[in-house]
Every structure is written in structure tokens, then in C-alpha cells.
Amino acid sequence: MKSTMKIMMASTLVMSALATGCQTTTSVTKPAVQPVTVETLEANNWRLIDAKLNNGDLIEALFFDPSRPLTLDFMTVEGRNMVSLMNTCNNMSAGYSVTNGEIELSAIRSTRMACPEHLAKFDSAAATTVQGKYSFGKNSDNNPVLVIKNDNQTAHFKAVPKTKTP
Structure with a gap:
């Protein structure tokens, strides 16, 4: 009886570990679940x-x-659409527009602080990552995923609730 209980407990732990591993999957299983609009972005x-x-x-x-992680915050500020790249060493942002479901970013603006090499590489990679074709999909848990694809790479961002500031 004790050995049966041990086997059941071990099986439960293994299944739990497998389930946890599956939750972190980044694959997009359903493409284009909704059009890219200012409302869906904001x-x-x-989060990357x-x-x-x-x-x-x-x-x-x-x-x-x-x-x-690199996190994108899309917002409207004084009537202008802006995206802020969060967790970068320098403050980085760009204006954006949505026309017929296509995103167009203006030039990325950035402060010019001297950053340690690994942070400077992060900033550079972040600026490259947000340039491309935007689409929405869903992950295996049926949650929304923002996909940005350009000629060299593909990035997936999961939706996370915006924090309210008082």
C-alpha cells in the first residue's frame, strides 16, 4: 500500500511538472484572432x-x-498614439499609427545614457524587435499574443493587465 501511494505521489509530481512546463509554451496556435487596432494594442x-x-x-x-522583460505599453497621450518600451536602460518610445490593420512606428526616441554593455545590447535588440509586421494570435491557453515579425526575427508578447496608477 505504501509503495502504491509513493507511485501515485510521484506520478502527481511528474504530471504537475509537465503541466507547468506546458504553461510556458510560447507557440501561437491560432493566428489572427482579431484585427490590429489602437484599442486592442492599448x-x-x-510582455516579451x-x-x-x-x-x-x-x-x-x-x-x-x-x-x-521587454514590455510594450501602447497609449494615447494628448491625442497621439505612443508606445513605450519598458525595462530598457534608456527611456525609449515611438509614435505609432494603425492603418488598415498595419502598424507604422515613427522613429524611436531614446535618452542617451551610457549603459553597461549588456543593457546597451538589450536596448538595441528591443528597438529592432518592435520594427516589423504586427499581428495577433492566441497561445495554447487561448490567451492573446502579439506577434511582431520582420525580415530577421519573430517575437511573441503575451498580454498582461495594465497597472493602474493612482
């Missing part, structure tokens, strides 16, 4: 969960500190 912040070059290599500069 509904959430978008995966970014790979076309050859499948992870863009390591974007993942040096898992506690501070």
Missing part, C-alpha cells in the same frame, strides 16, 4: 515571452534578466 501591456532569429536562435540580448 487594452493590455505586452519569446524572440528568435529566423534560424531559430534565441535573441539572447533580450533575455539576460528574466525579471525585467
Whole structure:
């Protein structure tokens, strides 16, 4: 009886570990679930969960500190659409417009602080990552995912609730 209980407990732990591993999957299982609009972009912040070059290599500069992932905050400020790149060393932002479901970013503006090399690489990789074709999909848990694809890479961002400031 004790050995049966041990086997059941071990099986439960293994299944739990497998389920946890599955929750972190970054694949997009359903493409284009909704059109790209200002409203869909501004509904959430978008936290980077995966970014790979076309050859499948992870863009390591974007993942040096898992506690501070690249996060995009789309907003309207004084009637202008803006996106802020969060967790970068320098303050980075750009204007954007949406026309027929296509995103166009203006030039990215950035402060010019001297950053340690790994942070400077993060900033550079972040600026490259947000340039491309935007689309929405859903992950295996049916949650929205923002996909940005350009000629060299594809990045996936999961929706995270915006924090309210008092």
C-alpha cells in the first residue's frame, strides 16, 4: 500500500511538472484572432515571452534578466498614439499609427545614457524587435499574443493587465 501511494505521489509530481512546463509554451496556435487596432494594442501591456532569429536562435540580448522583460505599453497621450518600451536602460518610445490593420512606428526616441554593455545590447535588440509586421494570435491557453515579425526575427508578447496608477 505504501509503495502504491509513493507511485501515485510521484506520478502527481511528474504530471504537475509537465503541466507547468506546458504553461510556458510560447507557440501561437491560432493566428489572427482579431484585427490590429489602437484599442486592442492599448487594452493590455505586452510582455516579451519569446524572440528568435529566423534560424531559430534565441535573441539572447533580450533575455539576460528574466525579471525585467521587454514590455510594450501602447497609449494615447494628448491625442497621439505612443508606445513605450519598458525595462530598457534608456527611456525609449515611438509614435505609432494603425492603418488598415498595419502598424507604422515613427522613429524611436531614446535618452542617451551610457549603459553597461549588456543593457546597451538589450536596448538595441528591443528597438529592432518592435520594427516589423504586427499581428495577433492566441497561445495554447487561448490567451492573446502579439506577434511582431520582420525580415530577421519573430517575437511573441503575451498580454498582461495594465497597472493602474493612482
